[in-house]
Amino acid sequence: MQSLYEIKKAGPRVVGRHVYGNLKGCRNVEALRDPSVLEDLLRKAGEEGNMTILDVKSWKIGEGVSAVAIVLESHITIHTWPEYRFATVDVYSCGAHTDPRRAFDYIVRALDPEEVTVGSVDRSLE
Known part of the structure; x- marks a missing residue:
């Protein structure tokens, strides 16, 4: 008989x-x-990525905005510099049921940039 501790x-x-x-x-x-x-964009992006929105906050900084959505699975952030038509976006989620790329792409479509540089990292624990 196998111990429960041995089952992987x-x-x-x-x-x-x-x-x-x-x-x-x-x-x-x-x-x-x-x-x-x-x-509103962060809320909709979270829904698009199948994430559970807990809270969304934003702060006006100069001409731009920093906003964060705390999701049950982690976070979505955006920092903007409208004077340069520039934004940085960060979507991190835990759980196989979520799709952070889909949330990221939703934000990209809404802001309609001329150029997007995207990176991704697997932050799973084996």
Whole structure:
């Protein structure tokens, strides 16, 4: 008989995926300036990525905005510089049921940048 401590589950014990990027030449400049628009954008991106939104906050900093969505599975952040038509986006989620790339892509479509640089990291625990 096998002990419960000897039974290993297939796949990683913790599934963590991190998608981040720079959005250059954003055509939706007004969104980059508006905290309420960005808060709504983060909520919708979280829903798109099948994440559970717990809270969303934003702060006006100069011409830009920093906003964060705390999701049950981790976080989504955006920092904007409308004077340069530039934004940075960070989506990190834990759980195989989430799709951080889908959330990231939703934000990209809304801000309509001329150029996107994207990176991703697997932050799972095997």
